[in-house]
Amino acid sequence: MEGNRPKRRKDKYNPYNIYEKDKHYYISFKDGQGALHKLEISRALYDTFDSFELDDLVYLNVVDRHIEQSEVWETTLNVRAIEKPESIEEVVLKKIQIEALHTAMKILPEMQRRRMQLYYFEGMTYEQIAKKEGCTKMPVKRSIEAAVERLKKELKKI
CATH class of the missing domain: 1.10.10.10 (Winged helix-like DNA-binding domain superfamily/Winged helix DNA-binding domain)
Structure with a gap:
């Protein structure tokens, strides 16, 4: 990817990328047919998308570090088990x-x-x-x- 861009997790739920190049701000994404589109956006819009990504990272870290570990009980382990225990x-x-x-x-x-x-x-x-x-x-x-x-x-x- 060209230019500087904020750190963010790569996964299927991130439909777009934002980046900076030569003091211009861009967003790139693929449409429903898979065609890549690159659009120049304002600094305010770039900052907004950047804050969304940071909020997402904070939330994902909270889930990974706190909520996920606190819910490790026998019932949750059984739900996650590949082979369910027989009654x-x-x-x-x-x-x-x-x-x-x-x-x-x-x-x-x-x-x-x-x-x-x-x-x-x-x-x-x-x-x-x-x-x-x-x-x-x-x-x-x-x-x-x-x-x-x-x-x-x-x-x-x-």
């Missing part, structure tokens, strides 16, 4: 569902149970399982799909 009900329900799944898996034939374990819990692909068992991927795929259907029926009973 007790969710944890208990998940454990019950996992137990029901393991119980239902016990009724599956050994081969289907092993393939389900490899595919869903160990993250292997059909091809990897087939290679490990010495067959093609289609029998593995059909076996896993049949096991899933059988588990769905069993879990509906519970």
Whole structure:
């Protein structure tokens, strides 16, 4: 940017820049189509925009240093958390569902149970399982799909 300009934070909420060049004062901004416009402004208008920027900086510093730290409570931390903590009900329900799944898996034939374990819990692909068992991927795929259907029926009973 040309000329001298006041210090200010750069962010998406500052739609304009003010600066001084050769004892003339300017404002530059982009319009809705993205075209850059530069206009000469009076010293009074420059000072007004400058004071707005200084007021904004003061306010942002107050928020950063005081308000933000005073609101660090458990509820605010939970709101900010990337992964929300699970409620007790969710944890208990998940454990019950996992137990029901393991119980239902016990009724599956050994081969289907092993393939389900490899595919869903160990993250292997059909091809990897087939290679490990010495067959093609289609029998593995059909076996896993049949096991899933059988588990769905069993879990509906519970």
